[in-house]
Amino acid sequence: MLILVYQxxxxxxxxxxxxxxxxxxxxxxxxxxVDFNEDDLKSIYTKVKLIQLKKNQIFINxxxxxxxxxxxxxxxLRIYYNFxxxxxxxxxxxxxSFATALPSFITQKPSFEVISAITDCELITIHxxxxxxxxxxxxxxxxxxxxxxxxxxVESQRRIYxxxxxxxxxxxxxxxxxxxxxxxxxxxxxxxxxxxxxxxxLSRLRKxxxx
Amino acid sequence: MLILVYQxxxxxxxxxxxxxxxxxxxxxxxxxxVDFNEDDLKSIYTKVKLIQLKKNQIFINxxxxxxxxxxxxxxxLRIYYNFxxxxxxxxxxxxxSFATALPSFITQKPSFEVISAITDCELITIHxxxxxxxxxxxxxxxxxxxxxxxxxxVESQRRIYxxxxxxxxxxxxxxxxxxxxxxxxxxxxxxxxxxxxxxxxLSRLRKxxxx
DNA sequence: GCTATTATTTAACAATTGTTAAATGGTTTT
DNA sequence: AAAACCATTTAACAATTGTTAAATAATAGC
Numbered sequence: 001m002l003i004l005v006y007q008x009x010x011x012x013x014x015x016x017x018x019x020x021x022x023x024x025x026x027x028x029x030x031x032x033x034v035d036f037n038e039d040d041l042k043s044i045y046t047k048v049k050l051i052q053l054k055k056n057q058i059f060i061n062x063x064x065x066x067x068x069x070x071x072x073x074x075x076x077l078r079i080y081y082n083f084x085x086x087x088x089x090x091x092x093x094x095x096x097s098f099a100t101a102l103p104s105f106i107t108q109k110p111s112f113e114v115i116s117a118i119t120d121c122e123l124i125t126i127h128x129x130x131x132x133x134x135x136x137x138x139x140x141x142x143x144x145x146x147x148x149x150x151x152x153x154v155e156s157q158r159r160i161y162x163x164x165x166x167x168x169x170x171x172x173x174x175x176x177x178x179x180x181x182x183x184x185x186x187x188x189x190x191x192x193x194x195x196x197x198x199x200x201x202l203s204r205l206r207k208x209x210x211x
Numbered sequence: 212m213l214i215l216v217y218q219x220x221x222x223x224x225x226x227x228x229x230x231x232x233x234x235x236x237x238x239x240x241x242x243x244x245v246d247f248n249e250d251d252l253k254s255i256y257t258k259v260k261l262i263q264l265k266k267n268q269i270f271i272n273x274x275x276x277x278x279x280x281x282x283x284x285x286x287x288l289r290i291y292y293n294f295x296x297x298x299x300x301x302x303x304x305x306x307x308s309f310a311t312a313l314p315s316f317i318t319q320k321p322s323f324e325v326i327s328a329i330t331d332c333e334l335i336t337i338h339x340x341x342x343x344x345x346x347x348x349x350x351x352x353x354x355x356x357x358x359x360x361x362x363x364x365v366e367s368q369r370r371i372y373x374x375x376x377x378x379x380x381x382x383x384x385x386x387x388x389x390x391x392x393x394x395x396x397x398x399x400x401x402x403x404x405x406x407x408x409x410x411x412x413l414s415r416l417r418k419x420x421x422x
Numbered sequence: 423g424c425t426a427t428t429a430t431t432t433a434a435c436a437a438t439t440g441t442t443a444a445a446t447g448g449t450t451t452t
Numbered sequence: 453a454a455a456a457c458c459a460t461t462t463a464a465c466a467a468t469t470g471t472t473a474a475a476t477a478a479t480a481g482c
Contacts, residue, residue, distance in 0.1 A: 083376055090372055103365050106358075135357075139350050146346075146357035147317075153360055154314050156367040161301055163374040164407045165294055168469075187429065196375045201469050203431050379439075398459065412439050414461050 022050055025096045026071050026124050033147040034140055043138055047130040053117040060115040066104035067128045072097055075121030076182070078190055081113045089193035092118065092186055094179055098148060119185050168197045169205050233261055236307045237282050237335050244358040245351055254349055258341040264328040271326040277315035278339045283308055286332030287393070289401055292324045300404035303329065303397055305390055309359060330396050379408045380416050 030036060053059060060066050062082060070077065072093050079099060080089040093099045104111035105128060134141040162171050172195055176183060192202040241247060264270060264286070271277050273293060281288065283304050290310060291300040304310045315322035316339060345352040373382050383406055387394060403413040
């Protein structure tokens, strides 16, 4: 089905190949949720933008009004905020997932959260107005948005369970198991934050793990 | 606006008053998100069911396939699962909010989570099929669903920040501040779970708090 | 390659939270 | 009212995590 969509979607070969290269991950991700035909996909094709971020470059800054969402085509983003003079990383986006500073995106008030690139990143972005346009004009897109955020909520709840029931060591082991490549690209200080412990505690914990 | 809707919505006085009594909280909640007219509201009026739960009665059990969502018209629900022979409470629903075992509700697989009544509860419930019907036939409902779950996600992320940056004492103080009435109706063991600490630790912490 | 910078580790000690077990207090049932 | 049950507190000790400070390792810039 996915292949079929692809074949009909892009008219000429060159464009087809270029788009395949660029948007395959996004289309794969979307197709998990809603069964899109070529017209549905066309509706987004003109709306999205492909951007590159260098390591440590900021996608959404503190005080910005978040007006775009990113899909990580490549690389890792982190979401953090400044707390007591320190940066507290709340989330590290897995490859091929969505991120924005949602409180600001929803309310259109200045963001307290910052989103920046841990590694060099390639992002597929869509502007809030365009997304809103899709939501209002294509019920399927609204449905897609709802389903994606539902899954993000469930994952978030799973993480809360892990804070309640698991030790930091267990959380670390499970993170490694779930995202084994992450450890190569993401500095430990961000991972420590994500796990809810201090960098030094993570380091100590890593030393004493018996696998 | 809300009043206006009400006036047009219900034809005869008796029905109007009864419904006002029953569904006011729900309609208030919904109206925060989407501007509904009387027709929109009518679309739900025939779909929802009002049910009463006694204290400790179960709304969705482990192994059930979650096929309904609850709005807490009155009383407190808790969401927990059985972990290592113990019940781990992940969430306590505030008054006038939605709850379901979402992973099961989404996937239609047996629920690992249990939802039960902490106090006597009055719930407004809607069946999954009916909600699905509303989603598919009324874009506004899909929109409502998306916006509610977005807010739930944001709240969930806020809680993750609190696990990362705050001590249990701070989390407890903030909970008291946010939901001062909760402490009267909800046993401390559930609150301890919610905060991610043991009952005994919460008790110790309560003793040493300097306000 | 050398230097400066950043990332990670190490260690000693402090604070917080968990564990176990028992006591106290409150409610419900009989 | 007494008994049984559940909720909460208390306490001693254990385990985990935080704090501070420094050493070592790795990386980036020159």
